[in-house]
Amino acid sequence: MRHYDRVALIGLGLIASSMAHAIRDNGLAGEIVGHAKSAETRATALEIGLVDRVCDTAAEAVAGADLVVLCVPVGAMDAIAAEIAPHLAPGATVTDVGSVKQAVVKAVAPHMPAHVQFIPGHPLAGTEHSGPRSGFATLFVNRWWLLTPLEGNDPAAVARLRGMIEAMGANVEEMDLVHHDLVLAVTSHTPHLIAYTMVGVADHMRRVTHEEVIKYSASGFRDFTRIAASDPTMWRDVFLTNKEAVLDVLGRFAEELFVLQRAIRMGDGDMLFDYFTRTRAIRRGIIEAGQDTSAPDFGRGAPVPPPKPETE
Amino acid sequence: MRHYDRVALIGLGLIASSMAHAIRDNGLAGEIVGHAKSAETRATALEIGLVDRVCDTAAEAVAGADLVVLCVPVGAMDAIAAEIAPHLAPGATVTDVGSVKQAVVKAVAPHMPAHVQFIPGHPLAGTEHSGPRSGFATLFVNRWWLLTPLEGNDPAAVARLRGMIEAMGANVEEMDLVHHDLVLAVTSHTPHLIAYTMVGVADHMRRVTHEEVIKYSASGFRDFTRIAASDPTMWRDVFLTNKEAVLDVLGRFAEELFVLQRAIRMGDGDMLFDYFTRTRAIRRGIIEAGQDTSAPDFGRGAPVPPPKPETE
Numbered sequence: 001m002r003h004y005d006r007v008a009l010i011g012l013g014l015i016a017s018s019m020a021h022a023i024r025d026n027g028l029a030g031e032i033v034g035h036a037k038s039a040e041t042r043a044t045a046l047e048i049g050l051v052d053r054v055c056d057t058a059a060e061a062v063a064g065a066d067l068v069v070l071c072v073p074v075g076a077m078d079a080i081a082a083e084i085a086p087h088l089a090p091g092a093t094v095t096d097v098g099s100v101k102q103a104v105v106k107a108v109a110p111h112m113p114a115h116v117q118f119i120p121g122h123p124l125a126g127t128e129h130s131g132p133r134s135g136f137a138t139l140f141v142n143r144w145w146l147l148t149p150l151e152g153n154d155p156a157a158v159a160r161l162r163g164m165i166e167a168m169g170a171n172v173e174e175m176d177l178v179h180h181d182l183v184l185a186v187t188s189h190t191p192h193l194i195a196y197t198m199v200g201v202a203d204h205m206r207r208v209t210h211e212e213v214i215k216y217s218a219s220g221f222r223d224f225t226r227i228a229a230s231d232p233t234m235w236r237d238v239f240l241t242n243k244e245a246v247l248d249v250l251g252r253f254a255e256e257l258f259v260l261q262r263a264i265r266m267g268d269g270d271m272l273f274d275y276f277t278r279t280r281a282i283r284r285g286i287i288e289a290g291q292d293t294s295a296p297d298f299g300r301g302a303p304v305p306p307p308k309p310e311t312e
Numbered sequence: 313m314r315h316y317d318r319v320a321l322i323g324l325g326l327i328a329s330s331m332a333h334a335i336r337d338n339g340l341a342g343e344i345v346g347h348a349k350s351a352e353t354r355a356t357a358l359e360i361g362l363v364d365r366v367c368d369t370a371a372e373a374v375a376g377a378d379l380v381v382l383c384v385p386v387g388a389m390d391a392i393a394a395e396i397a398p399h400l401a402p403g404a405t406v407t408d409v410g411s412v413k414q415a416v417v418k419a420v421a422p423h424m425p426a427h428v429q430f431i432p433g434h435p436l437a438g439t440e441h442s443g444p445r446s447g448f449a450t451l452f453v454n455r456w457w458l459l460t461p462l463e464g465n466d467p468a469a470v471a472r473l474r475g476m477i478e479a480m481g482a483n484v485e486e487m488d489l490v491h492h493d494l495v496l497a498v499t500s501h502t503p504h505l506i507a508y509t510m511v512g513v514a515d516h517m518r519r520v521t522h523e524e525v526i527k528y529s530a531s532g533f534r535d536f537t538r539i540a541a542s543d544p545t546m547w548r549d550v551f552l553t554n555k556e557a558v559l560d561v562l563g564r565f566a567e568e569l570f571v572l573q574r575a576i577r578m579g580d581g582d583m584l585f586d587y588f589t590r591t592r593a594i595r596r597g598i599i600e601a602g603q604d605t606s607a608p609d610f611g612r613g614a615p616v617p618p619p620k621p622e623t624e
Contacts, residue, residue: 183520187520188533193572196587197568199591200590201502201568202594203590204564207491213498216496221503223503228588243577243579250569252513253510253513256509257505260505261559264505265559273545273548276547277544279515282522283537283538
């Protein structure tokens with residue numbers, strides 16, 4: 001079913017290229033146009049036929065589109081919003097896929113003309129890969145896609161956007177901007193920073209060779225490296241723009257870590273056992289909530305993309 | 313090919329039950345006997361036909377075995393070694409699968425009679441599941457299995473043990489005891505503690521509900537919960553017995569985290585970008601070393617056990 005006549009994807013990385021596949025495979029739009037700042041990315045998109053039309057400028061891409069999706073790093077939102085604003089069609093919906101919402105609204109909303117609907121969004125889906133070749137149609141299947149509508153958004157425009165997102169297989173929830181940024185600081189941003197840190201520590205150890213770190217990175221560390229391989233630009237922008245919430249969670253993390261560190265130093269086995277038993281229960285809750293499988297593959301996964309959608 | 317006439321598995325959790333499947337499927341032993349401390353575990357092993365014979369005592373299980381594998385938590389090694397010592401057959405090889413090696417040697421070696429070969433070992437393989445039902449024959453395929461032979465070990469006994477482990481699909485390397493414990497502190501023990509901590513923090517946040525943590529645990533946090541769901545007893549013992557190395561690595565981690573935390577607070581985007589670019593390169597090294605796939609499933613993996621061995 002066609003939800004929009006023309007969808008313009010601005011930025012052609014993992015999320016946009018997955019949207020292109022999902023929209024095309026499901027026939028959700030009449031035409032998909034795309035733009036990326038990098039000429040190399042545009043050439044790749046053209047070569048693989050990612051979208052129906054690749055535009056050299058964002059202004060050209062958004063002209064006549066009834067849905068515009070900003071898929072650029074959070075730090076690039078301000079400039080791109082300013083650039084496209086004069087070219088947006090009356091009645092168009094503009095959304096984004098940034099991992100932080102308050103900063104995106106602050107960057108984008110002031111540029112938006114009154115005749116468009118800006119409805120911020122954030123798909124909770126990703127891999128450690130990036131670029132126009134990394135997308136696949138099932139990335140969003142059974143994943144959450146959070147929308148943080150603004151005061152004054154037209155309910156019909158929100159419902160229409162929601163319809164297209166659900167047609168890509170995602171589950172949509174609406175959430176307050178501020179709360180979004182805190183929830184994500186806990187469930188995604190801080191864990192990513194910690195994974196980056198641990199991988200950095202391993203890299204610095206002198207008595208353990210780099211080769212050994214890589215060679216013996218079985219369970220545990222390997223999952224961290226997977227997280228720590230995500231797009232550096234995207235994550236830099238996340239930490240710079242969701243600073244307050246991340247620093248709050250990091251502070252709590254440091255306290256908690258010191259408590260466990262002390263238990264190790266003092267040999268308090270009961271404390272450690274109780275702690276680990278509690279965290280195990282949280283994991284069980286996640287499996288029961290259907291957000292992961294119980295397959296004992298510990299992050300090693302299937303050998304070839306794209307992964308199958310999880311149906312259980 | 314038969315490598316041993318009778319293998320005795322002491323403790324029937326994930327590793328032992330996977331060994332039972334791998335040994336049986338590949339015909340590596342004439343008979344597999346097993347013992348677990350818990351009557352419930354023994355009953356389950358009997359019910360699912362995990363081993364050829366389930367013994368009520370460890371002493372009974374090791375009698376006449378030419379290979380004894382201690383698959384109990386590190387903290388239980390001392391007592392089990394004392395219990396089996398008088399019943400070990402002359403010429404038998406005793407090995408273990410503990411995640412920490414110095415502490416295991418300290419606990420087990422003093423009990424071993426001169427007529428057996430004690431060759432400590434550690435398979436770098438695991439899932440977040442435990443118990444006799446969690447094992448599968450391919451757990452060790454293309455995984456490292458470290459052996460830390462002791463002074464005085466008979467090279468022929470080491471070679472024979474190595475042969476059986478390789479026949480289960482694992483890659484064997486020999487390593488010094490002390491170095492093993494440091495390498496594992498970096499690549500496995502500390503990452504596990506950090507994952508436990510982050511899951512604990514999420515559990516304590518008041519403004520973010522438990523339901524939200526579970527619901528929106530997409531990329532990042534979900535991988536942590538997978539790690540943090542591992543067996544509490546095993547991990548308690550790891551931290552209590554590899555204390556020095558873990559505290560060393562944790563100290564470095566805290567320093568490193570503070571540096572990144574400061575960069576966030578000061579808005580130092582260049583520093584964050586450079587850091588994240590370096591960690592990404594480490595990840596690429598791990599993929600090239602063949603210890604993981606590049607599949608973009610971010611730890612969500614295949615829907616049903618057992619996972620396929622990775623062949624690339």
